[in-house]
Amino acid sequence: MKKSIFLMATTMLLAGMSLTASAQTDTMGFISPQGNNSGKVYVYPYNFTISGSPVSYPLMCDSFNRRISNGENWNATTLNVANLNPGNVTGLEVPSAGIVGYLEASYLFVEEVNAYTDGNSDPEGLYNWAVWDLFTGTDPSGSRLSSSDEITVQGYLSNAEANYGGLTLAQLLRLVQ
Numbered sequence: 001m002k003k004s005i006f007l008m009a010t011t012m013l014l015a016g017m018s019l020t021a022s023a024q025t026d027t028m029g030f031i032s033p034q035g036n037n038s039g040k041v042y043v044y045p046y047n048f049t050i051s052g053s054p055v056s057y058p059l060m061c062d063s064f065n066r067r068i069s070n071g072e073n074w075n076a077t078t079l080n081v082a083n084l085n086p087g088n089v090t091g092l093e094v095p096s097a098g099i100v101g102y103l104e105a106s107y108l109f110v111e112e113v114n115a116y117t118d119g120n121s122d123p124e125g126l127y128n129w130a131v132w133d134l135f136t137g138t139d140p141s142g143s144r145l146s147s148s149d150e151i152t153v154q155g156y157l158s159n160a161e162a163n164y165g166g167l168t169l170a171q172l173l174r175l176v177q
Helices: 008-015 095-117 126-136 140-144 147-164 169-176
Strands: 002-006 024-033 046-050 057-067 073-078
Touching (some): 095 147
Antiparallel strands (some): 024 073
């Protein structure tokens, strides 16, 4: 499986639930992908444990170029989206995306969660592909998806850029709460 997990997804998921003032370190345990697959790779959701909790958390992957395996564990620093700033964004997976890129990815993550929660209306994980396109700065979806799916992915990206790239943190938080 090519990818690292969208560790900030934890942040996006928790953004609507609580606003913590600082980052914290958690132990992430990759259980398995949940089954959605497109372009010959798994897409959202990926099942994780966080800090030994018996609860399985569905997270999104943000890096198309890394592999992980079932059972892997590692330490990760979680950062609430409300606390993004020019200083701490440089320590994230894709610092070149900047705050705006992470806000756009956050919007795409929320849309994917909503689609999945709403009867898995995105089984191809096209919002996940949009995040990969955004964070790689290339177009991995273009070479792996059908032309109609690629049009959808590019539409998701355009919508995120046009409507959410200019969001302030406060506006994004209203969306996810």
